[in-house]
Amino acid sequence: MNPVKYNEADLPIEDLGTIGLAAGGQLLLNVDDLKALLSGRRTSLLELHDLEAGNVKIKSINAKISLKPNEKGQVDLLIHPIYRNAEIPDLLTDTEARQLQTGEIGSLLRITLDNQGKKKEMLVEYDPETKEFIVSDTDKILAPDMVNNEFLTPAQKENYRKGREVEIADGTRFNYSGTDRQGIRSNKLALVASVLIDGGLSYLVSRGLNALFNQKRDQKAAEKLSPGYYQALKDMENQHGFKRHQFEQYQAGRGR
Known part of the structure; x- marks a missing residue:
């Protein structure tokens, strides 16, 4: 998130x-x-x-x-x-790089050392649009506290930061993606993620989400959103004082 x-x-x-x-x-x-x-x-x-x-x-x-x-x-x-040839990070072997480039795997976790010699876990992905490897520090990936009004467990949040698929009770499955414009992929077309910031909830509504890596999804099932999703929208409406149909304008203006 x-x-x-x-x-x-x-x-x-x-x-x-x-x-x-x-x-x-x-x-x-x-x-x-x-x-x-x-x-x-x-x-x-x-x-x-x-x-x-x-x-x-x-x-x-x-x-x-x-x-x-x-x-x-x-x-x-x-x-x-868009690079002519992808530059392979030192974190990867040629075989691992090829697996990412061909879409055999979506991401890899690798351990490296920072300037102080401390171990850091890095998530490596491949962006086929720019032919570039994306390396993210998992400690800097912010996992949501809630999705569709359901709290994530510590294990689920850890899996999210590591690029692994997370599933919640309403059947929504999602994972972090550093190559995706929205930063998240899902088996659903939309979800509401929330994070606790300064003692309050900050909401992020994501719509038009891309499917999970290398997974086809049923369009009707993807469009069927859970009661938790709509309740989260209602909670956001109550907190910020706008109607549900206005949330896109709200999201677009949050940086102003």
Whole structure:
């Protein structure tokens, strides 16, 4: 789960403007890509214009973008182009890299050492759209406290951080995905995840979710959402004072 990490005011509008994603101080991003950006995730593939790298000028390129805080407390814009060949991380063997690239497996957990020599568990995934391996520190993956109004157990939260599939009582199955724009995949088209922040619940409504890795889903079953899902929407409505049909506008404006 990735609640809002940045405010819209934090966005490097000038940089976004130079690549054709802002004009006149206004963003030219759809709601889902803006939500991904403000939540610290990568967008979908976007068409960027007039890039410059040293003496090289690129008229147009397809790439994903994300944000990263810098040492000055500001936010830098990162561009993730489509690579010709994937660079294999040192964490992986050639066989493991091939398994990820061919879709034989969705992710791998590997142990590495940080600068202080302490062990860190890393989740490695492969993004076939950009031909890039994504490495995430599992300690920095925020697991939801509740999904569809059902509390997750410590074991379920641990499995989520490790990229494993989690199933709750209402039949909803989901897993973390660092390669997905929404950061989560599910056997359902929508779910409501909640996390306790500063003593209160922060809600994240995810709709139009991609299917679980390498799993086909029944469309009718995916569209059938549980009473817990609707109760979570009602609780969110009561907490924030808006009607259920307005939650998309609410989600889009949370960074403002």
